[in-house]
Amino acid sequence: MTDAAIDTTRGAGAPNYLTAGTRVRSWLLSTDHKRIAILYFATITVFFMIGGAAATLMRMELFTPEADVVSADGYNKLFTLHGVIMVFFFLVPAIPTTLGNFILPLAIGARDMAFPRVNLISWYLTLSGGMLALASMLLGGVDTGWTFYTPYSSVYSNSYVTLAALGVFISGFGNIATGVNFIVTVHTQRAPGLGWRRLPLFVWSIYATSIIFVLGTPALAVALLMVVVERLFGLGLLDPARGGDPILFQHVFWFYSHPAVYIMVLPAMGVVTEVITCFARRRVFGYTMMVGAMLAIAVVSFFVWGHHMFVSGQSLYASLIFSFLSFVIAVPSAIKVFNWTATLYGGHITFESPMLYAMGFVGLFTLGGLTGLFLASVPIDVHVHDTYFIVAHFHYIMVGGSVAAFFAGLHFWWPKITGRTYNERMARAAAILMFLGFNFTFFPQFIVGYLGMPRRYHVYLDQFQVWNVASSLGAVILAAAYILPLCYLGWSLIGGHKAGDDPWEATGLEWQTSSPPPEHNFERLPLVTEEAYAYHEKHEHPKERGGGNQDSQGTGHRTRQERSGGRHGPGPHADNPAGGGR
Amino acid sequence: MTPESVHAAEPNQPFLRWSRQREATTFGLWIFLASEMVFFGALMMGYAMHRYLWPDAFEVAGAHTNIWYGSINTAILLTSSATMAVAAWAARDGLRRTVLTGLGLTAALGMAFLVLKGFEYREDFNEDLIPGIVAFPLDPPQTQIFFSYYWMMTGIHAVHLTIGIGAVLTVAWVVAKGRTDWTQSGTLHGLALYWHLIDVIWIFLYPLLYLVGRG
Amino acid sequence: MNGAWGPGAASANVQGFDTLFTALVILSVVIVLLVGGLVVVFGVRFRKGTKVERHAVPTLVSREVEIGWTAATAFIAIFIFWWAASFRITGAVIPDDALEIHVEAKQWMWKVEHPSGARELNALHVPRGQPVVLKMASQDVIHSFFVPAFRLKQDVVPGRISILYFEPTRTGRYPLECAEYCGTDHARMGGEVVVMEPELYASWTAAQPQADNLAREGAALFTAAGCSGCHSPASSVHAPQLDGVYGRVVNLIDGRSVVADEPYIRDSILRPARDVVAGYDPIMPTDFSRILDDGEITALVSYIRELGAGMPPGDETLRSPMMETDR
Structure with missing residues (x-):
């Protein structure tokens, strides 16, 4: 951390955030949101590889119906490791803490997050939580599954449940702090002129996600706390012999963990919107609806948790209400898919790698969402609940969806983050390979789940083998597709060409500063004079500019069409957004 | 440091104006408090469910908490909120000595609460009111559920209070040393918000744990 | 197929x-x-x-x-x-004439007990065309009774009786699996459901070694566990008589009244002080959950139910939504 006074008028030769300090200390104690984002990148990449290694072993085991690679307990520990690491230490933090941390302040023209020190502390919390969870796995493993269902986890499991639960618990505080930070940042740090209706949808998506972070995570904390105190002190909240109820845990757990699915997928939706608009050179179709859909998802996601418990013995009427609400939440999700599709209409579309990843997201998310309709129907869920159908469904949403979007965002902002370009041909190949490998791996799981193969089985009936072999072969392709970016992105750091400030000719404020950005983001703090995604202004014929509304999509936010002063004129930084109060 | 140099201090990065920093601090605290409400709300929801299922057991068990400790502690905590409020509002007018007195009293009252709570815990311990032990003294067995909530809720509340006392002392030290422009920053108001939350939570816990058995 | x-x-x-x-x-x-x-x-x-x-x-x-x-x-x-x-x-309405079969789940097996007293392990024989209702209890963790060929599953949660209703329509052998993760041998906690023609089912049950049927086992326990010390006509202790209690409406000491159905009887054994019958003191010992295992309690309940046979079945409204099982 440098304490030197910040001169925002420094010249072009000034050091960027990467070169501002080279000592380890200058990274580990940095309060710069960009450096913290890099710390998160490193952390989640390591966790992703650990979780991926566990998945590889599981797919090897499932190649045959017999137990031939690992023991029963070994397999149980593997899928717990895979689930806990991937959900709590990769998917949940993935987009918000890396791309969100890096891009959000830039995208709103801020110098940093509202609470830079809190931001750093969040990373330490996430890291130490992850370390505890990892320690529990190394000491001997946890065998409860990532869902920690009681009374198995609270009484019967002889593994390191307490340590793993504490790890998740602690990282939860990191998530809450990150959520608070994002919300306050969006409220107080927007550049002048950047009103709520001009915010890029990525910012909105992180905002909606933060609401879930703040209001959902404490429920997870309580659920885990109940397990821990029952294990350590023998309190009886979940023990039927003393009047406790193991189902109570499921209610509290899913009150967080269903919204958590949207923690994973909302930011993905935001990223994809940025990418699709940029490569279609088109304003997003139905901005207001897109924002409304995200906020609706964030709110309704808190009222659908009971659809995880249709077969738990929950009253039929409760099940039907939760079923209804689950159908309700499908509507805003569908609207988003339609709006992305409609955004392509009338564009000048190019298919660079971020766009390929984003289109992959749209396809896989659509499939994942549609199978969600199956699961929201009570009678169908009764059959496919806890089978591979569910496994396939949530992997379509979280891996097909979120991870594809993470890669879309990573490729889109890579030139901004590192100042380098990567090998585009390799990147396109990886994007296509990932899409194919993903479907090859997970589509067979829908079928084998429908046929009745329960999840968390290391041995299975012979008739399921053909689908498991297909899935395992697909996993080989998928693994290759995940390793590929590691290579060409890594190489780009050494051998990549210098990227310009705005290599994609994108409109977001983050592209107004240099690549990589200077320590305090902007040489001159921007003044925003128009709404987001004004691609048509850049790319339509100049003669049409002054004329009538060439592009009338996105009704209602065409109030100010100031063209005289350029897009982002220089202006003194007042950290009070003029349009903020609307 | 002289008072003049204190007042020349800049707001923290990334803020350029104090008003904005104050606004951000209090707003951030409010959101954090919402998060805390969900945390305690989840516990209270569980409590409500179990009380609905086992009203008799809750009545029996509720009569075995010590209402004297509970009531005195309630009075102490409410008073501490008043002293905290004094400190927070005095800060706006730059009344350094009042702020320090207020903070000192607040921390002292908080500690008094914890000491009394400690005595109460010792008494509970001597009476074997610990769920999960072989010979739990009360009947029916669901009384243990009540005491599970009792230990969890008061324990977590005590942890919050301990953190609060630490924060109060830290801020008092910062004010005493003049390390930040405490009249301008939102620090004291943020601190007060947190302290009042601890107080409000206790106001809910007190009837749930001490009064239900004595209706 | x-x-x-x-x-x-x-x-x-x-x-x-x-x-x-x-x-x-x-x-x-x-x-x-x-x-x-x-x-x-x-x-x-x-x-x-x-x-x-x-x-x-x-x-x-x-x-x-x-x-x-x-x-x-x-x-x-x-x-x-x-x-x-x-x-x-x-699909949730259970007909009155459904064949009631008791299932006991534990790590990692399914224990089945037919009304005739026939028992089997990791297998369930049912007659074709006959509505069947499974009353399931778990001795340890949550399990889930899953028969893909029926498109049905039901979690078996400790501390409550879980109910699964189905009507087999085609004879054959179908896989039975545990769908809720339950520990080391979760993946091996399976078996098969055998749907037989009704006549074959009848002869199959007859051919099974006649273990004590549930109610008979319950009768023995009723004496062995000391229930009869109070709940028998000859006893000097003032305790309710249980003949014919099953299915009847019982008035409680606090003015409420409940139907003495299975969950109520089960609860009254495990948590006697909760719903005390009007006119009696809450003097029943509360530690039966430590003395009796789940199977024994099921046997006792079934015995008390037998005592009530012949009485008109009461309205099977369940007592509390938390204890509601899927029906």
Whole structure:
């Protein structure tokens, strides 16, 4: 951390955030949101590889119906490791803490997050939580599954449940702090002129996600706390012999963990919107609806948790209400898919790698969402609940969806983050390979789940083998597709060409500063004079500019069409957004 | 440091104006408090469910908490909120000595609460009111559920209070040393918000744990 | 069909399930083709450099489009909900003459006890065409009774009786699996469900070694566990007589009245002080949960039920929503 006074008028030769300090200390104690984002990148990449290694072993085991690679307990520990690491230490933090941390302040023209020190502390919390969870796995493993269902986890499991639960618990505080930070940042740090209706949808998506972070995570904390105190002190909240109820845990757990699915997928939706608009050179179709859909998802996601418990013995009427609400939440999700599709209409579309990843997201998310309709129907869920159908469904949403979007965002902002370009041909190949490998791996799981193969089985009936072999072969392709970016992105750091400030000719404020950005983001703090995604202004014929509304999509936010002063004129930084109060 | 140099201090990065920093601090605290409400709300929801299922057991068990400790502690905590409020509002007018007195009293009252709570815990311990032990003294067995909530809720509340006392002392030290422009920053108001939350939570816990058995 | 291409179809529930499932598959294919088709068409037509005219969509049209697809999506969602919900509700009514079979789940086996007293392990024989209701209890963790060929599963949660109702329609052997993760040998906690012609089922049960039937075992326990010390006509202790209590409405000391159904009797053994019958003191010992295991309590309940045989069955309204099982 440098304490030197910040001169925002420094010249072009000034050091960027990467070169501002080279000592380890200058990274580990940095309060710069960009450096913290890099710390998160490193952390989640390591966790992703650990979780991926566990998945590889599981797919090897499932190649045959017999137990031939690992023991029963070994397999149980593997899928717990895979689930806990991937959900709590990769998917949940993935987009918000890396791309969100890096891009959000830039995208709103801020110098940093509202609470830079809190931001750093969040990373330490996430890291130490992850370390505890990892320690529990190394000491001997946890065998409860990532869902920690009681009374198995609270009484019967002889593994390191307490340590793993504490790890998740602690990282939860990191998530809450990150959520608070994002919300306050969006409220107080927007550049002048950047009103709520001009915010890029990525910012909105992180905002909606933060609401879930703040209001959902404490429920997870309580659920885990109940397990821990029952294990350590023998309190009886979940023990039927003393009047406790193991189902109570499921209610509290899913009150967080269903919204958590949207923690994973909302930011993905935001990223994809940025990418699709940029490569279609088109304003997003139905901005207001897109924002409304995200906020609706964030709110309704808190009222659908009971659809995880249709077969738990929950009253039929409760099940039907939760079923209804689950159908309700499908509507805003569908609207988003339609709006992305409609955004392509009338564009000048190019298919660079971020766009390929984003289109992959749209396809896989659509499939994942549609199978969600199956699961929201009570009678169908009764059959496919806890089978591979569910496994396939949530992997379509979280891996097909979120991870594809993470890669879309990573490729889109890579030139901004590192100042380098990567090998585009390799990147396109990886994007296509990932899409194919993903479907090859997970589509067979829908079928084998429908046929009745329960999840968390290391041995299975012979008739399921053909689908498991297909899935395992697909996993080989998928693994290759995940390793590929590691290579060409890594190489780009050494051998990549210098990227310009705005290599994609994108409109977001983050592209107004240099690549990589200077320590305090902007040489001159921007003044925003128009709404987001004004691609048509850049790319339509100049003669049409002054004329009538060439592009009338996105009704209602065409109030100010100031063209005289350029897009982002220089202006003194007042950290009070003029349009903020609307 | 002289008072003049204190007042020349800049707001923290990334803020350029104090008003904005104050606004951000209090707003951030409010959101954090919402998060805390969900945390305690989840516990209270569980409590409500179990009380609905086992009203008799809750009545029996509720009569075995010590209402004297509970009531005195309630009075102490409410008073501490008043002293905290004094400190927070005095800060706006730059009344350094009042702020320090207020903070000192607040921390002292908080500690008094914890000491009394400690005595109460010792008494509970001597009476074997610990769920999960072989010979739990009360009947029916669901009384243990009540005491599970009792230990969890008061324990977590005590942890919050301990953190609060630490924060109060830290801020008092910062004010005493003049390390930040405490009249301008939102620090004291943020601190007060947190302290009042601890107080409000206790106001809910007190009837749930001490009064239900004595209706 | 029961293999790599279909989960088999062996219960009355399957046909409705398959119709709904197929409808959803068709809907999904249509939507995927629609979205995918539009993406491809737009992607090709509006790729950079093509000479197509790129008109703007008038505000009014774009608003209509948005309202249109929002309404359409909402309509489809509500329609599927209505279909699924009504199917589920009609399937949830259990006929009175259903054959009641007790299932006990524990790590990692299924213990089955037929009304005749026949017992089996990791297998369930049922007669074709006869409605069957399983009353299931768990001795340890949550398990889940899953028969893919029936398209049904039900979690078996410790501390409550879980109910699964089905009507087998086709003879054959079908896999039974545990669907809720329950520990080391979760994947091996399976067996088979054998659907037999009713006559064969009758001869099968007759051929089983006649273990004590549940109620007889319960009668022995009634003495052995000391229940009869108070609950018998000869006893000097003032305790309720249990003859004919099953199914009757019982008045409680606090003015409420409940139906003495199975969950009530079970609770009264485990938590006697909770619902005390009017006119009696709460003097019953409370530690039966430590003395008796789940199977023994089931036997006792079944004995007390037998004592009440012949009485008109009471309204089977359940006592508390938390204890409600899926029926």
